[in-house]
Amino acid sequence: MSPQPLPTWLFVCYGGGHVQALLPVAQQVRAQGIARPVCLALTTAAAPVRAAGLEALGFADLVQPGDEAALARGRELAAGLQVQAAALEESVAYLGLSYADLAARLGEAEAAAQYARFGRQAFLPLGPLGRAVDRARPSLVVATNSPRAEQAAIEVARSRGIPSACLVDLLGIFERERLARPDFADAILVLNEGVRASLVAAGRDPTQVRVTGNPAFDSVHAPEMREQGARLRHEAGWDGLHVLLYASSPEPAESPGMAGQGDPAFPRRLEAALVAAVQADPQLALWVRRHPSEGPADAIAALAHPRIRVAGRDMPLHACIHASDEVLVTVSTVGVEASLAGKPVTQLRGSILDALSPYLRLGIARREARLEDIPALYRPGAVRLRPAPDGLADPPAALPGPAASQDAAARVVAVLQSLAERSRP
Structure with missing residues (x-):
């Protein structure tokens, strides 16, 4: 008798920290022969998924006859993107199919108003995710807590009777109402007991909330990351300097559910202030690491300053953290990964998203600062924040300890196996 084919598990994720949370899980699932992982890899997630040798789908693979008008709209919307984070064909399909889905659910006028106000954050592409499920025919769907396509994947799975799991990357503050719903995912996988308690208090069945940790943090204590970080620092000629890492995040003008107005130029203004501070103090050095969905830091590289460098996409994040003395x-x-690594974190406030990450209150950040504070904090002779010796500081109570942070992928896989077993006829 021929062996039974492996079941398909569909992993859905955007780029940045989302793909890094799910990628180690999909790799373990494949390596152990548990299931055939298929990844709907969105925006910048496609490159790391394909580099890992995993099967990757995109929205371009979901296009069907009759989508000509949607693709025409997608080309119009793609032309207005400030940053082209994915291949043009993929951006056109993602924007076009998602906008067509939005219009089908809300009507043309309301869809136009929502997109004008929120951009891509207005999307909940249930129709395209239905196509993805039809194509992959999974027995299990896994996504992180990101809105839009990841949320849609879990909602489509529930409507089809397919078990699903939602991996919460951090604190689950903004998404708490959704995560607490009894009809959202069959299992919620969280960072620690504190996040679990908050979801249970919000009404989630305690048997459905499991503490696994975040697999994206698994390698933060790996010796090879420490060694590579030391090597990067030495090769830059920065031994003996106070080395800053600025890890940028995109800033929306508006965000659903968040009060106030954001400034999309805010990350670049912070960047410029830090560059000026380093230029003024020969004892400072700076890595600039932009989020994958932001444009390349060509202007920073063009400075050709001996103490200011761009941390490229090919530089592992955890090595870059270990190459630094302080992370902003x-x-x-x-910021969480840096805190786990024993590096002091300075949180720069003033984002429309500030309420989502109270790092100082949780003990993750050592201090808070605003844009206008940067010149004084980093003036020549100012007191410097120092890392823990050898990066061995006890983690904040809000975070798991080193041993827990290294086993998250295996714990997630165990929960997924349990879900899959329970769902078999």
């Missing part, structure tokens, strides 16, 4: 973020999860 607005709301990026890089």
